[in-house]
Amino acid sequence: MNAIETKKLTKSYGKSRGIMDIDLEVKEGEIFGFIGPNGAGKSTTIRTLLGLIHKDSGEAKIFGMDCEGEREKILKETGYLPSEVFYYENMKAIDLLRYSASFYKKDCSKKIKELADALGLDLNKKIEDMSLGNKKKVGIVQGLLHSPRLIILDEPTSGLDPLMQQTFFELIQEENKRGATVLFSSHILSEVQKICDRVAIIKDGRLIQTQKISELQDNSYKKITFHVKDNPLDEFQLKGATNIEIKGQTVRFIYRGDCNLLLEKINNYPLLNVDISEPSLEEIFMHYYSDKNK
Structure with a gap:
């Protein structure tokens, strides 16, 4: 069963951008990355x-249940950490968390303490x-205290220092080992790379790619720099080249295509040096946002 499944999911805000025809499948038990600026x-x-x-x-289902018609059932099975958390300021954290736990009709005291x-x-x-960081910690505990089947995280690490981010990743991986499905939304690709199995890239309200993390950075992409x-x-053009940067006597780009055509092209220039290497995931990510891919 898919933990999350959408078909042609669309939400418009009039002239403002929303989402259009989102087809998304998140398998039960996986950690799924959802990335975009x-x-x-x-x-x-x-x-x-x-x-x-x-x-x-369109359609949107969680564990086979309709996200609007069966919302209450879904929320009992779901933990959610929004990008920004707001609480009653005069409450103690423990009182807030006990109040949150009361909605699930189960003893969450041990999990809260852990x-x-x-x-x-x-x-x-x-x-x-x-x-801000401690308020975010309260949000993390609130989202996980009932041991949900599905954990939805929206920009979850904002406000956390690097050491606490690592602790957070470890907690999420433990929840996943317990059997929880995780949807991890972020604009920071390196975060998603650390723990996700697959990733979907969204651009301007539309999904443009869904891949395994291991496939996103495969050998078909090369980072080319020549002097x-x-x-x-003044200019450089080559089919399969994206993110082209020209600075004086140096040209950099991401290339996917026939290596023979690449070598033939750059051999036409009076070369001083050539470097061909594996691009980072961030550089591949920016490939999907280049002007030529609009």
């Missing part, structure tokens, strides 16, 4: 899945006295 449609997709906003058309200890969170501190001896170059 801010404004690409990640949060709109998530809010539609959670029934926080209503779709215009999560708080792992994150170094003072449960007796008032929300108003907490830093010419004489006059600076």
